[in-house]
Amino acid sequence: MLVFSGNSEVLNPRGRISRLDFVRNNMSIDEVIELNDFYNKHNLDILGDCIKRNPMTHPKWCEYEGDGPAIKVVLLGNSYTWNHHKMIIQECRHQVKNFTMDSEEGCEPLAATNLFPGCDKKLEDFSALLKAIRPHYAFILSRFYAVAEPFTNNVMDLENDRVFLQMRAQLRRFLPNIRQKLYILDTIPRVIDQNVQNIGRDLKKGVSPEEISKTLYTSDGYERGRLRHAALLKECFGKCEIIDYLPLLTKNFTVLPQFFDDSGISNRKITKKFQIAMSKLEPIWQNLPIHFKTSCVEKLDYKSRCSLRKCSKLDMHIVDISSNHLNSLAINTYENYSFLSWSNDGDTIFSVKYFKNLGESDMKIEFSASPSIYLPGKNQKSIFKKSIFLENLDPDSDDLDFVLSDFKIAQKKLNCKKSIINDFILKEYHPIAHPDRTMEFRERLLNQMTSSGQKNQLKSEILHLKWHKNPEEIAEILKIFDSKNLKKLEFSDRNATWQMAEIVKTEQWIKAEQLWMEVMAEDLKIEDFRHFSEIQMHIRDLEEKDLWSVIQNFRSKNRHGASFHFTYRQGEPDLQRILATFDVVPDDKPIRAATRIRSILERRINHTQRFQMPNPDLTLVVMIADKEVWGTVCHVANVDVEAKVETGMLR
Incomplete structure (x- = not known):
């Protein structure tokens, strides 16, 4: 049930509605302005059934009960975590038993910024929460600060970049305590907050969506965060997944993101006050319950x-x-x-x-x-x-x-x-x-x-x-x-x-x-x-020349x-004609078999030739028998063990 403190009759004078967010087809610009203002006032409230499990030691940890099976979910971040928690819980409550949220204004779970005091210590709190809950799924939902800071010495060398190294270290603390998957919301451009309220009015004046988008978008280096996240994904070995809003917000006519839908309703999930129509972002979150189930199914044995x-x-x-x-x-x-x-x-x-x-x-x-x-x-x-x-x-x-x-x-x-x-x-x-x-x-x-x-x-x-x-x-x-x-x-x-x-x-x-x-x-x-x-x-x-071609190739x-x-x-391999094709003097150097079975198998070999390789630590061992010819690239010091005398006979 959604509880509004305002008067919904003003928003919907025609009576019954088909959507809980009050969005209808063919809304007038005035109705859009009124709906945006309504969300500015009422959409920031936290869900009311939050349970404080550790009010003394961890006052920010907030827990919600679901009615699903044993799946546990943790939401981490700053204001974006508050902004998203309603939607995630409402979408997934029937699949999840427990949601735990921890958010701190200005702080990010993967790296600490100097803009807000205490973010260094908060990194430890985020890690402690994951260790305490050991969730099946975790979501990092953060408005970016540290993760998009300028690169160290303004050089994009991530192996020497302070922020990326901190992100990597924090990730390595997180992953052992996450059972299934870590989702990371990728960085997108920040919105100029004071201009959000003007979207509807500008549309009413005939300003094009492209021009309105330019008034909302600020060039803030968000691309650096995306580069760091992309590199971090390679450290996860399949356990992380990026949630990216940018493709859903970018229109064909411009490379700039459009922070409102075609009717002018602003995107409540990514402006500072969380004001938007969900039509663009819904597909990502509506599929979460199925995504949870598929992750579990993929762990099952076939029967x-x-x-x-x-x-x-x-x-x-x-x-x-x-x-x-x-x-x-x-x-x-x-x-x-x-x-x-x-x-x-x-x-x-x-x-x-x-x-x-x-x-x-x-x-x-x-x-x-x-x-x-x-x-x-x-x-x-x-x-x-x-x-x-x-x-x-x-x-x-x-x-x-x-x-x-x-x-x-x-x-x-x-x-x-x-x-x-x-x-x-x-x-x-x-x-x-x-x-x-x-x-x-x-x-x-x-x-x-x-x-x-x-x-x-x-x-x-x-x-x-x-x-x-x-x-x-x-x-x-x-x-x-x-x-x-x-x-x-x-x-x-x-x-x-x-x-x-x-x-x-x-x-x-x-x-x-x-x-x-x-x-x-x-x-x-x-x-x-x-x-x-x-x-x-x-x-x-x-033919001997073809065999020599194979040897040269290897x-x-x-x-x-x-x-x-x-x-x-x-046919049978003709030993003398084969040796005549070699570019080295024929030199039979049998391997010294370390086991009885290898010793028995080695006896069928008529000639063993060793060829130098471009890498001086390697050698190509070619063995010729009555009905077989085979070769193995071995370490020089380990030929007796690595030469594949069993190939063919013990296949």
Whole structure:
């Protein structure tokens, strides 16, 4: 309920209103002036149900109870905190259990100004509040002073800037006590307060909005605050977010912000007396409740997300717009069932098997969990396994319908370490599906993944793809994945030969850093994979001059840990012809294996050559065996440990 001490009949003589702020369409200029004056008088009052938990030690700490779950929110700053607290509490009260506010006129939570005494000590109070509450979310809502002060010695060198160093130190005190996210209101130009009351009158006189904006705006160096905030964001590692009013206030016709809406109602949140129409700023704050929920959902394991998704349409919407962070996700079909598996953390793998034939109305679902690596005597091969039976299902559906439907849900906002398509994670026996069933599965999966309904590219660091040799389809699948995230490509199809022309043109291929190909490539050229820093590849044969080109390429990369491995499927590496291409005298220097298994594996190597690198601390170790050639860029002093003799054999 909003309580006004003035007479609202004057503001709304026509009777009932549709908005609690009394703003209506087609208001006259006189009504706008009257409404602005009303807000000047009544909009600064603090909400009345403030609880003082520590009136003696911290008299400024003010607490409000919400009726939501266990979420805690802290609001920090100066007068802007008072100005915003009503709106935030009213928007989020049903999602938050507790709001705590601490504001001090002229003081900012991240840096202290000399304009107001006591701001240095107030920095400690702000930090103490976060430590005492340990909120899920914190908001820094400040009219700028210190954060936009001139740079030290008037040089924009943030590493030697007094204010930025203080902001960084304060941030490092804050973050350990904030569970989810810190929001920082970015600096915007200050308003010339005495001119705010003239907005409506100037519009009535015919003064253009551009000219009115010029009378409100003062050049006060606010850009310095924005530069410092942008640099500070990099120190947060994803835990901070900037709230920026400037894009919402800037009109197309001018670079100056417009501190009033088209009707002339001033922006109550950012003038000194907090006078404005919220039409421009509403989208930021109205989305906060959903933002809180999505942050919580993103912390859930995948099974819990699926359970929450069934609770209501709103919960389904929240889950579907929240990033789905998985370590791995796999899908495939087999002779009598389809299979979906995932891992939240890489340690435990969960799998679901769907058993249903066309014409049947019942379905068996088998849910199990197992360790990603089974170590006899140290862990169990299976953590648990249980089955459930669903009845009265559509007889025209089969297991493919259900696994594809669940995979589509998992794809939404997917952000995972590894995506495994048409293959499986678990090292257990799976009966191979009939070719017709496999082709149907691949066709339906491809249509689903490439349909127009797939709005966002999938974010995955690794893509493991086992597919038939249709290059156009493989290229289409690659394009589904965000090239900014995709670092490694794994292709598995031992008995097939792929045409690579379409695949190597994709942005995903060009930007990836690692390549694993257990596939025969018909038309792949050395130039097509020179950019990869790690290569494992099956080849029919490799000419000696091409191998030498690869060696030279890895020497020029000068990158520790870079490696290549070629497995010859038909021909064999000719040692003498390979040595003849080297620009150094052949010198066999085997590694000294420190473990028994490395010693056994090293015995298959016929020649080990070490090449100098531009970095004298590095060396490229090239090893040649009967059916393999591989190389690793190692530290000179640690070759025996870093040389990848296991590559290929123990993949």
